[in-house]
Amino acid sequence: MSVDIKTLAKNLNLSISTISRALRDSYEISDKTKLRVKEMAAKLNYQPNPYASSLRKHKSKTIAVVIPEITNNFFALAINGIEYVAQEKEYHVLIYLTHENIKKEIGFASHLQNGRIDGMLMSISAETNNYDHLIELKKKEVPLVFFDRICEAIESSSITTDDFEGGFNATEHLIQRGCKKIAYLDLSRYLSNSNKRMQGYIAALVKHNISIDERLIMRFTNNIAANEEQIVRVLSGAEKPDGVFASVEKLAIATYNVCQRLNINIPKQLKIISFSNLEISSLLNPSLTTITQPAFEIGKQAALQLFRYLEKKNMMNVHEKIILKSTLIPRGSTAI
Amino acid sequence: MSVDIKTLAKNLNLSISTISRALRDSYEISDKTKLRVKEMAAKLNYQPNPYASSLRKHKSKTIAVVIPEITNNFFALAINGIEYVAQEKEYHVLIYLTHENIKKEIGFASHLQNGRIDGMLMSISAETNNYDHLIELKKKEVPLVFFDRICEAIESSSITTDDFEGGFNATEHLIQRGCKKIAYLDLSRYLSNSNKRMQGYIAALVKHNISIDERLIMRFTNNIAANEEQIVRVLSGAEKPDGVFASVEKLAIATYNVCQRLNINIPKQLKIISFSNLEISSLLNPSLTTITQPAFEIGKQAALQLFRYLEKKNMMNVHEKIILKSTLIPRGSTAI
């Protein structure tokens, strides 16, 4: 069988308590004994059973990351940042994908109250318009940090980007490049970040005395084909826009695809700007003007904040709202 | 405190064994009792402690995915497939990123022998040229399935693509489009899939009576800037190629970047084909000809194979080598 603490104890003629303490460098154990124990542990390749330890200590050294999807450069980068911190802290990272489905999100939230994780990092799904499952998580005192798509109804830390400013700048950028009718393409009416971006969009229109046309504020789904059809309808309609501000990358890509199909010239007939973490925006035809979020840093900061909760108990009610800056990079899709 | 099996037992005047059995639908418990127990469990929102259960049963309901990186469309899609299966099986997915670093890979392999996971899915790092850590994992009887980048020195299941054929077809495609001097860009001399692709490359050259120029078989690192400099040197040298076959997406992108900088026209002066899972290959300038792997399916099949190990003990020595087909999609970067 596998070598456990009892095996070490027998081999060294010590009690299991001494072994345990020696391995954890307890002050109660003499240096000589510690050395003996550690040498034997190394020799027998002793691997402590994490579940026995977790059971006893009520600590799992594991965090969960609950996100809508992973095939998305933003979230992939964020996970990268999270995993980076987790490795440093010697923590383990569980991944759960909701696919924008609130039922899955509820399922994860409810199943992860059982001690499997010490804390959770979350970006809520586009469908989520009720927060009972998150409130319940909080009640169970599961440390929770939101990133990017936060839940404002819950008292907790969050890491976001300056979505309002990003939305404002994006829209103003289009206006400055001559756009008069700017469409805002969005995933969901419920998302915190989307709404802030829309507020920025509206503010920019107001500032420049452009009237707000509700028909140009469009919501899309998770279904790519359906989205493209919807875009086809706008772009071939009478009231077609001359500028598009996509709240998320995939809607910009859908627009590119439609323009290719409909032979609409970007940027001559239509200018496009998008929130995006596509590393090859500059290689697109035409290159895509983006507002880029510091995705890796967002993941990293989110994880660091979670560990602040985990490392100090009295931090549980000290919430931080960190807002990182996005960067607008003008490229071909908004050229004059 | 949190409600446990003992609480239920007290509330129902039953023993904890009965509660445990009732919850697990044991035949030893009457239907009436089961109902009573389950109702009470629901009422008190009982959540079984996973670590107590894991400790007792030596099962963690958790698998690990060890991959080089996550900011890579192939691996993101593969994880998507893995997570899909895991959700169905009610398993948990731990993510570990090696960043192509063999030391990290060794660290993960050695730390995950302690029972934390029931099995592992792995795509080995580009640096990995010694397999002792994997052999040790196998010795500890940790079920292990390789995908994409496999370890041929280890007896185990693997899910790959038809890399030889993909490499052959890619190269022949370039030849048919008129290329005479085709460079093969690769990450590492150690990777199983890269080597198969290279074998395909060589076979195609041989078939078409093109001599093999070792200088055109190039290895790159994880460092993007360094890679681009290396590409600059080839593309501005005297013996510059007229075709590039990139074994991985990021090298194709690096080549695109360099061509942009050096003002090299794709496809006129240089044709490019690449293994890639970029969903927007068609939107690049020019659109990129790709050999695309069924990444989601690879992840899914890898997970399914792992669960075959987990569900039947006697399967542990029945290894499967599943090879899925890749698809060559001709686009602008190899147009005549």
Next chain:
DNA sequence: TAAATTTACGAAAACGTTTTCGCAAATAAA
């Protein structure tokens, strides 16, 4: 030198399950 303290360790309980063993009561077979 006696008393107090510190050092270094062991015994045993505890964490929350699952499972083995045992055993009455109920039912079926003889």
Next chain:
DNA sequence: TTTATTTGCGAAAACGTTTTCGTAAATTTA
């Protein structure tokens, strides 16, 4: 009716740690 079997449940051990409590021996203090 007697015996054999099944049904339904409880007591207790077990999983592998950590931690509380206790205590001799060594050391320090008075």
